Every structure is written in structure tokens, then in C-alpha cells.
Amino acid sequence: MEALVLEKKDVLRLRDIDLDETLGPHDVRIALRTVGICGSDVHYYTHGAIGQFVVREPMVLGHEASGVIVEVGAEVKHLKVGDRVCMEPGIPDPNSKATLQGMYNLDPAVRFWATPPVHGVLRPTVVHPAAFTFKLPDNVSFAEGAMVEPVAVGMHAATKAKIKPGDLAIVMGAGPIGMVTALAALAGGCSQVVMTDVQQPKLDLAATLGPITPVNVAQQNLKEVVDAMTDGWGADLVFECSGNEKAAASVFAPLCPGGAVVYVGIPLQPIAYDVAAAMVKEARVEHVFRYAHVYPRAIALMASGKLNVKPLITDTFRFEESVEAFNFAVHMPPSSVKAQIIVAE
Ligand SMILES: NC(=O)c1ccc[n+]([C@@H]2O[C@H](COP(=O)([O-])OP(=O)(O)OC[C@H]3O[C@@H](n4cnc5c(N)ncnc54)[C@H](O)[C@@H]3O)[C@@H](O)[C@H]2O)c1
Ligand SMILES: [Zn+2]
Numbered sequence: 001m002e003a004l005v006l007e008k009k010d011v012l013r014l015r016d017i018d019l020d021e022t023l024g025p026h027d028v029r030i031a032l033r034t035v036g037i038c039g040s041d042v043h044y045y046t047h048g049a050i051g052q053f054v055v056r057e058p059m060v061l062g063h064e065a066s067g068v069i070v071e072v073g074a075e076v077k078h079l080k081v082g083d084r085v086c087m088e089p090g091i092p093d094p095n096s097k098a099t100l101q102g103m104y105n106l107d108p109a110v111r112f113w114a115t116p117p118v119h120g121v122l123r124p125t126v127v128h129p130a131a132f133t134f135k136l137p138d139n140v141s142f143a144e145g146a147m148v149e150p151v152a153v154g155m156h157a158a159t160k161a162k163i164k165p166g167d168l169a170i171v172m173g174a175g176p177i178g179m180v181t182a183l184a185a186l187a188g189g190c191s192q193v194v195m196t197d198v199q200q201p202k203l204d205l206a207a208t209l210g211p212i213t214p215v216n217v218a219q220q221n222l223k224e225v226v227d228a229m230t231d232g233w234g235a236d237l238v239f240e241c242s243g244n245e246k247a248a249a250s251v252f253a254p255l256c257p258g259g260a261v262v263y264v265g266i267p268l269q270p271i272a273y274d275v276a277a278a279m280v281k282e283a284r285v286e287h288v289f290r291y292a293h294v295y296p297r298a299i300a301l302m303a304s305g306k307l308n309v310k311p312l313i314t315d316t317f318r319f320e321e322s323v324e325a326f327n328f329a330v331h332m333p334p335s336s337v338k339a340q341i342i343v344a345e
Helices: 039-047 148-161 176-187 200-206 222-229 245-249 275-279 295-304 319-330
Strands: 002-008 011-016 027-036 064-072 084-087 125-129 133-135 168-172 192-197 212-216 235-240 255-263 284-287 313-318 338-342
Touching (some): 064 125, 064 148, 133 295, 148 295, 168 222, 176 200, 176 235, 192 200, 212 222, 313 319, 319 338
Antiparallel strands (some): 027 338, 064 084
């Protein structure tokens, strides 16, 4: 089949590759429709590796996907041919200790699309476990379906935060992950979000998404803004979604006593944070790694109209333009958030 293959660092080609897959009794075969480009896909393209994961063999990219079921395994009950679906890209070992304890995202043996050596889904079809394949309601488009994967990260962060109705949240970083985390926090009960970035066009877009106050931290002091909004009390929650080392180390200053911090962004270097500053506020600190058990809730929020990702889908390419799409994503203009590839109409 023809797929978008990362041959090695900096070399991306749309070409034939043998990916024949047999359909197990609990699997479905899916014809791909829309696949989003994620920061990790771009990083494998430009760097050939992320941490311990190194591209050693040609690998198909793409893990944010929606499609249509074209074949179902003998034991599959909840899906049928023709169903519109989106998929969780990580397949854990069903018998691992982490999976059995409900933390299947933390299974060290998880096989995640487009994470070496596992192929991704910028290709016509894929075989996937039915258990990790979710039906899309009629009013959720394929483009929105392909956004469920990044939204799931924000949903998992919002869940870990244990939001109380009316909370004020800070979201640091207005990239795709910060944007979906802000939307999940608002859908989860936050009354307002203060969003930071250093790129003004991203903040301008964020401000159109709901009760979101943009703060350009290149020009404004975040703590001063939050103190002014809360009579000096501070924010109930801080979601760190920038991955910037300085931002990640500064989360406790604008936090209220008894508040919680959720680390979502991944600093490229280890960071040191002020334990004493965290202690005097008895700050609760959480971390998220991808997500577990949130796809159905993310889809339900999209279908209900409470979480609208459409403004985040800023750029769309055809499958034939896949290499061009990736070169665009490498030099993404600050006014763009999410680029997607339409594999088939
Ligand atoms: N924990 C997880 O499971 C998980 C999943 C997906 C992504 N991530 C991580 O989340 C982070 C965000 O992902 P993304 O795709 O949105 O990346 P991105 O690079 O598109 O967004 C990061 C944003 O932070 C902004 N920024 C830089 N310095 C800042 C500062 N000092 N204060 C505020 N904002 C600042 C950048 O301008 C950019 O808009 C990355 O670190 C990524 O690796 C984590
Ligand atoms: Zn992703």
C-alpha cells in the first residue's frame, strides 16, 4: 500500500510499503480518513529520535486518526462495517500488571503508532483492536474525530486536576496541547482560564475559544495578572503545557494555597523546582502520560457541543501533499495550530 514513510531523519517519502496485516477475531480493519500531524511526528522527521525511541528502520508516520470500518473480526460485537470511528493509537499488553491495574497507558510494553518500531497510520488501511476503536456520532466529523487523540491528553489532565466547578485555571503554552487542555478544563467545570504564551497570534486565537484571558509572558507578569483577577489569592489550578523549562519551574508562584499543578509539557532538560514554595501552599502535583479511559468522554463532549475543536484545525492537506504538509508543519506559522491530512474523502 502507499504510505507516508519516514526513511530516516530528514527523508520522508510517499511510497509503496508492504504492510499486510491479518485480522484477528477481536480486531477491525479501518480505512483511514483524516490523520492529524503531531509535534512528535514532526520531531521524528527532523531529529530521527525522541529520547530512547530512535528511528532505525523506515517507519510510517501519523497517530491522530479517524476512519471507517471495512472489516470486523469474528468476535467483534460493538462495531460493524461502515461505522465511522476514531482510534486510540496505543495498544497495551492486555495481561500486563499496569493494564490489569487500569493504567494501560503506563504499560512499558505498549505499542504506540508512529513510535519506533511501530508503524503509524498515514496509509490507506490499518488493523486495530476493536477495544481501542470508538464510534463517532453523526455530528462529529472525521476532522474532529482525528482531534480526539490530542483532546484526550487535555481530558486526562483535566481529570487528574480534579476540577471543582468554578475553578480558575492557568494553562501555560498555547500550542495544540495547551489549547485542548484549556477546552477540557472549561468543559470540566472551570469558570475561566488564563492562558500564557510568548507568541501573540496563538494567544489571539485562544481568546476566541471561550472565557480565556491571554497573557503574553514576554510582555506581562503572569502572577500580577492572576493576583489582580483573584484579589491576590492565586489560581486554583496550573496546567503546564509549554514544556519550557523556565515555565515548568515557575508553576507555584501564581498558584493558590491548596491548589494543584498538572505537568503535561515535557521539558527537554530536567528541571529544578522550589519545593519550599510548593510546600507552604501544600500544592498537589500531578503528571500525565498520554491518557487512559477518556476517549468516550472526549467524543461525548464534542457531540454535545460543549467542546469545540473546529477552530483549532487551521490547515488541511491532501494525502498526495503529505510531504509538503510535513514541511509546512516543521515551519508552522504562529497563527496555525493543527494541520491535518485527508487520507481519503
Ligand atoms: N504528557 C503527555 O502525554 C504529552 C502528550 C503530548 C504532548 N506533550 C508535550 O506537551 C507540550 C506541548 O505540546 P504542543 O504540541 O502543544 O507543543 P508546541 O510546541 O506546539 O506548544 C508549546 C507552546 O508553548 C509556548 N511557550 C514557549 N515558551 C513559553 C513560556 N515561557 N511560557 C508559556 N508558553 C511558552 C510556545 O510558544 C508554544 O506555543 C510538549 O512539551 C509536548 O512534548 C505531552
Ligand atoms: Zn500526538
